Amino acid sequence: MRTRVICAVATGAAVTLLLTSCGSSDSGGTGRQPSTVEKSIVDLVERSTAALGGKWEVYSGPSVEACGDGASDSARYVYIMDRVDRPGGDPTADLDEIKALWKGAGIEFSDYESGGADPLLGVRGSGGPTTSIGFDAFPKGYSITGVSQCADGNVSELRKSE
Known part of the structure; x- marks a missing residue:
């Protein structure tokens, strides 16, 4: 039962991260190349996982999506990695490690904490090389979800090359 709750919270956090990142999109004319933002x-997500150690696997991506409502000429990439070995460290220390890394990358961030007697911890950020990024430091599994900046490019054409 607890595993289902953790999965539901993690999924909800990832969906919230993706939905809230839609509002801060550029709408074309960015001058950025898709390959560069991808x-x-x-790189940012993989540097984050490396800083924490352990065994990580790609859950999704990098997958291309429209950068905002109806923006077929502007694209961004979503990349999600999950830790597949059970974290054995201190989630608070791991959050501090991520915050230091992200601060150095020019990302502004804020802490996330679920409710309840045994809250689940995380951090959400934006800026630097990302539209949004999140790290969930849940006892049964860690996850990092990154959404790139927007780039010029036709989403349909970019999806064909995935």
């Missing part, structure tokens, strides 16, 4: 979000 590489930047993959």
Whole structure:
């Protein structure tokens, strides 16, 4: 039962991260290349997982999506990695590690904490090379979800090359 609750909270957090990132999109004319923003979000997420150690696997992506409502000429990438070995460290220390890394990358962030007697911890950020990024430091599994900046490019054409 607790595993289902954690999965539901993690899924909800990822959906919230993706939905809230839609409102802060650029709408075309960014001057950025899709390959550049894709590489930047993959690098950031992978540097974040490396800083924490453990065994991580790609859950999704990097997948291209429209950068805002009806913006077929502007694209961004979503990249999600999950930790597949059970975290054995201190979630608070791991959050501090991520915050230090993200601060150095020019990302502004805020803490996230679920309710209840045993709250689930996380941090959400934006800026630097990302539209939004989140780290969930849940005892049964860690997850990092990154959404790149917007780039010029036709989403349909970019999806064909995925």
